[in-house]
Amino acid sequence: MAFPVDLRRCQALGLAGTAFLALGGETAGALPAREFLAPESGRAVLGLVGVYFGVVLLIAAWALLGTVVRGPEPPAPRSLLLVLAVWAAPLLLAPPLFSRDVYSYLAQGAMVDAHIDVYAYGPARLGGPLADEVAPVWQQTTTPYGPVFLAVASALSALTRGEIPAGLLGMRLVALLGVALMAAALPRLARHSGADPAAALWLGALNPLVLLHLVAGAHNDAIMLGLLGVGLVAARGRWHVLGVVLITLAALVKAPAALGLLAVVALRGRGRGRRGTARATVTTLVVAAATTVAATAVAGTGYGWIAALKTPVSPHNWSPTSVLGRATGAVLHNLGSGLAPLAMPAWHAAGLVTTVCLLLFIWLRLRPHPVYALGLSLATVAVFGPAIRPWYALWGLFLIAAAAPTGSMRGRVAAVSAVLALAVLPSGAPADGGQVVLAVSGGVLALVVLWQAHQAAQSNAPVRERTA
Secondary structure (H helix, E strand, C coil): CCCCCCHHHHHHHHHHHHHHHHHHHHHHCCCCHHHCCCCCCHHHHHHHHHHHHHHHHHHHHHHHHHHHHCCCCCCCHHHHHHHHHHHHHHHCCCCCCCCCHHHHHHHHHHHHHCCCCCCCCCHHHCCHHHHHHCCHHHCCCCCCCCHHHHHHHHHHHHHHCCCHHHHHHHHHHHHHHHHHHHHHHHHHHHHHHCCCHHHHHHHHCCCHHHHHHHHCCCCCHHHHHHHHHHHHHHHHCCCHHHHHHHHHHHHCCCHHHHHHHHHHHHHHHCCCHHHHHHHHHHHHHHHHHHHHHHHHHHHCCCCCCCHHHHCCCCCCCCCHHHHHHHHHHHHHHHCCCCCHHHHHHHHHHHHHHHHHHHHHHHHHHHCCCHHHHHHHHHHHHHHHCCCCCHHHHHHHHHHHHHHCCCHHHHHHHHHHHHHHCCCCCCCCCCCCHHHHHHHHHHHHHHHHHHHHHHHHHHHHCCHHHHCC
């Protein structure tokens, strides 16, 4: 007999997972400097084991929920939204997990509030407690974020008066708003694309990466994707201009969302011939330009973000092109070649060329549904760009979940999500051997508990059911 699975059991198991995440994060998360514990301390060790115990429980709950969604009586989207709210609840007041980027957001908001140019200076220019929380690698770097996000961060800084706990809660509420917009858009995009709304919510909103990085990590990718999703919903209907405005605002949070304008043109131009496509293109560009000018004027940050888009490129990035660049540079250095410093820029340029070629192939040759094409495009940008983080996978995954035409693609994306969910330590710091062992121990312990629960369920089942 299979392990008894229903929506309530999945909800309870996922809730246990995020509860362990929140509890473990109290000692092993991306804590403020004054609360930081040495990784070898007993409380930090217990917290790290607890976090990975919770991660594996959450992945298991999500996988089991997938069997319910694919079953003969799939839950309604409203029921899945309730599951998402229950799973996210323990993370609301938890410390930041898996990244310290939220501290950079707070520092950048404070800089804008203090009239310091974030496109010319890094957080070190601000000084004080907020700047001290920013990871050393970003202390001297300018921000790549657009004026819309900086306006939100500045308003939050003014509201919280630079208090770190209040700022962290505010940023998490902003991220939760983004996740709510994503969840609202997914079923509508799925219906328009001919996909199953429940399956779209399962893969695109209840995904462990969403909970671990958008909710627990409070990344601004949440508000970018939320605005992008509702913008696409508006643009596919009678609200073309509103859709363009929302997608442009998403791009003024993080630049990759600008690819959504291609989807708008494709959606508006379908079946309308060249003249209709040309008209949609002109309208989209004019509205996007006007929105950019207006949003930048309101934020008062200027256009320095265009030049600052290279900020995410650092020697510590582990994107494919950066890994190949480091490896090639090391080989050339050992050979005594003077070309070693050019290895990284050359591989990054190759990644850019590959990205452009693949985007042309997707939109001009493959020509899938525009929402699916956008998902594939954003996935391509994430994979072949100079910088990649586990939450970058959500750029493409969100829209692939809404519009993927086959179950096999969804299965592959789900498998990648489960692997990436295990890829980062809760402190956001690089892992050493001892911490990897502790993380694996927490995950193995969760697997043992799940197996024991499975065995207990089988032994307690009626004999007639066990032999069926």
